[in-house]
Amino acid sequence: MQLSAILYRAGVFVVAALLSVLAARAAVNVVESRSVLAVQEDLIDRNYEWATVLGDGLQVILEGEAPTEASRFRAISSAGRIVDASRVIDNMTVTDSGGIDAPEFAIEILRNDSGISLIGLIPEETDREALQRRIERLADGQPVTDLLETADYPVPENWDSAVDYAVRALDELPRSKISVTSKRVSVDAISDSREEKARLETSLARNAPEGVSLAVAISAPRPVIAPFTTRFSLTEDGAQLTACAVDTPEAERRILAAASELGFAERSNCVQALGSPSRQWGEAVELAIRAVGDLGGGTVTVSDGDISIVAAEGTEQSTFDNVIGELENALPAAFAVTAELPIVVEEGEDGPPQFTATLSPEGSVQLRGRVDSDISNTVAANYASARFGQRNLTMGTRVSDDLPDGWSVRVLAGIEALSELSNGGVTVEPTTVIVRGNTGNPNASADITRLMIDKLGPTADVQIDVTYVEELDPIAGLPTPEECVADIQEATANRKILFEPSSANISADTLGVIDEIAEILKSCAELPLQIAGYTDSQGRETMNLQLSQDRARSVLEALLQRRIPTGTFTAVGFGEENPIADNDTEEGREANRRIEFSLIVPESAGEEETALEQIEADLPEDAQESEAAADDAEAQDDEDTSE
Template identity: 60%
Template structure:
């Protein structure tokens, strides 16, 4: 009895222990399965389908091959949010970095008045010290250079070095710019100080761009600030013209041009878009003043900021003049003040009107003739002319006389300054008028002269400007087109010929002058892609002829380079004996076939490259699309 009573509690304890063990094992299995399933689902939801999740008791084991350390770390982090991080065992591997594609090297350079900054990724083999030194030289001693470049040890991609070199040369020309550099591609965004500087910058960059570098160029020029803001409109004998016209918006220009056409303006017309308009009602005041001239049948109207001067034609009836001027005064916006002038009829005493003339020849010779009031004005006029015309010899033929108007010196000096704005022409100064005539290569010269004379003489003074814009005198617009450049070279080559010493690639001494002339033509041309093609006759082996023609084409290219012609976009190709232009059976024909030809290379269309932001957005979109597809499949 005593043994039986002891055995029963012991047996119950053993059975309870066995049941507890089995219950614990079942609980662990359930926890293990649920943990594995939860972690696996979370990883798949995050797009980590490459990871495999195993369970070992309460531990969660991650296996698989991660694309990078960053991806591996994200998988561990995601798992740690589902189960306790201490239960996560990392058995993952990382893809061998040697098999990863090299990164896209790129640099962004920003230059402004505060300094130069660089950010991006460059090959480790790049000469970083040389790049920093060049940028330091560009920035100068007083401006900082912020270097945020990183490097990666991968091979230097094709086109990287010429693109970086061109970008740094462009940076030296552009004080306010952003330049993006990639392999074989340079994107330039810059601000110039004027339209003329913008044209010069664009021309120079296109001329010096390497042939294996693509360029995206965006140079903007701010609107000029004009003070005083000026319009001068003349209507005479039915012919109308603007001496100067400034507006602040396109809509205002359209309103002013329309008013001018209503009173007789014909042909092309435009106004300078500029800053400095004294009032938002400026176009209304200009248009109404021009309409008043039309009602008078002629005259001149000048607006300088808020001051308006209207000069009616001589002989206008007093009643008509009063009525039109009165209506104009009432119609003008409040801020504008009108001065109207009805000139008196000339008298017979005008035969002895004093006169001063200044002329400038196309060769640059300057002559001053006519009357001056005293020796001081005579000396000042000569010295002022020397200063304005860059030290040119001044041919003086002036006379000192008494009785000239009080403002004669101002009129003489204003006339000399106006003449200096022309390539050639003349100025005639009289007591009641000033006439400027001539040619210029500056489209804004007429407006600039008008503002000058208004400022120096006053709005009510009579002056006439007859200035013709000549494209050939414009240093930018006058550049020949690529077709014109090739046409000039062909014309030179038709009269003479680039010849070589027999059997060699040495340019003959007699042909050096022709190469000189061709180089001078090319220096005046904008960016050109030119092929220098070499040809031979059919004598000798074909392979040798091809090699000789290649050497001769390269010799011409080298000769042009020695003459400081930008040849980065030129190519030299030898064609040997193909494409004969004459019969190789005769000596004259063989001589004709031994030749150098210049021809334009047609530009290939530039495929727009996506920006780094666009590439990143596309990658995110693609990843989201793939994740969505995976969710649907799951």
């Protein structure tokens, strides 16, 4: 009995030991599988798919070929964050580093009034001395800062042509930043005017090297106007805003609101510029325009801080004194008023003295009328010859000794005003200078107004009737975006852009169509163009969508290779959408495989707005609500007063 009890107890201990071993092994297996799974998932999340994870009891073994030593170390660190680092066994290898890719060579060139600086990495084979000499010639005595580093790797394809293009572009861009790689040249620059901006964009696009993409961003900053001038006239013929310089959109809104109340209904000709003498410019000009309305007519010229008002003939003295007095007290401190009643000049037997200068559309100039001396006559002839050319000048003047003081100055100012026109005439009288004609400069009226104020003073009576003719404007003469797209659609109406079967490669037989489209775009200004790709319904829808996208992109890249700036272009694939023919026939499927060009047009604002409506539409909503609340309050005050 005692032996049986001992054997029983021993058997129980053996069974318990076996169960413990089995439980321990099961626990180890669970821990091992969970650890391997957790580490593998973490490596995949970190894009280390090249690493595999094995388990050996509680140990986690990492195997695989790491692309770099740094990647191997990061994989070990990643595994050590999931399990205890002492359990991680590194069995990984590292890819042979003998074939390391060359670095990306790049130069960033900065140029401003302080000099030129170069920063970046260039191939060691680059002729650095020759590059330095070219940059120093462009700097023309200004300092050149060379911070370029070199690396001994092969020169990339198109590197030399890209650098050469960048240096040539730098010669035209005194304020610019140019970034250069072997595949792309990016140009950011500032121009002096919209005409200069258009010229530079065209020049840079046409001279871009083959195989190098081009990104151009040129801005034309706000001009500086001196003197800062606005001129408003109210006559029997209506209200005219012949010159309008503003410093803020709010100032423009106030000025146009005051002018509109007196009958000005044309589109805004205001120019936002620098040079305002005061932050209260808009308020001062608004008060001056309203004063002209209170006088019943006249002309006001605001030139910097000087406000000159010439009342209409027949204005009563008491009205004149009251209006000018109220204006002087209401104006901001930075502004002063000079006002006068009109002066009536007595006519002689031959009528008032007069000088006329006319310019024909062919460029012929005639000077006729009175001058005050032989010297003045010679000066006028020489001045006109310098402006228009001696061969185009015909003199028909005569000397008279009964002319008002300052007559010769008025004559020369009239000739200079005539040079702002494409054709027209100038009439100089004792109290008035009249300028009439056509021009291709949309700002000609403002330019002539500032000229006359500068030469004759702010109180001079100058009547300007200048018509802007779009055909005479070299910038407006460029085709409109709509015309450009219409020309492209006409070029592709009977000749399709074809591709190799099931490919985005453009067929060699239709490269001529791409060339013709590129020529059309070279004569167009910047336009938002959509290049849309379509396919037939054969094949899977997702594959067709991707193929149409790739084909549209191929057309965009082909235009870029032809030196067309494509920064505002969009390539979109629509796949099987919008079929234009029956997909059940071969002819229909052929028609549906197409590239379409269209203009990206924002939602239309409807009918053309007046200048004041345009300004008010651009105001923030909170400003409009504040203005509406002010109008309601004013209406309530009027109602309370009437009660």
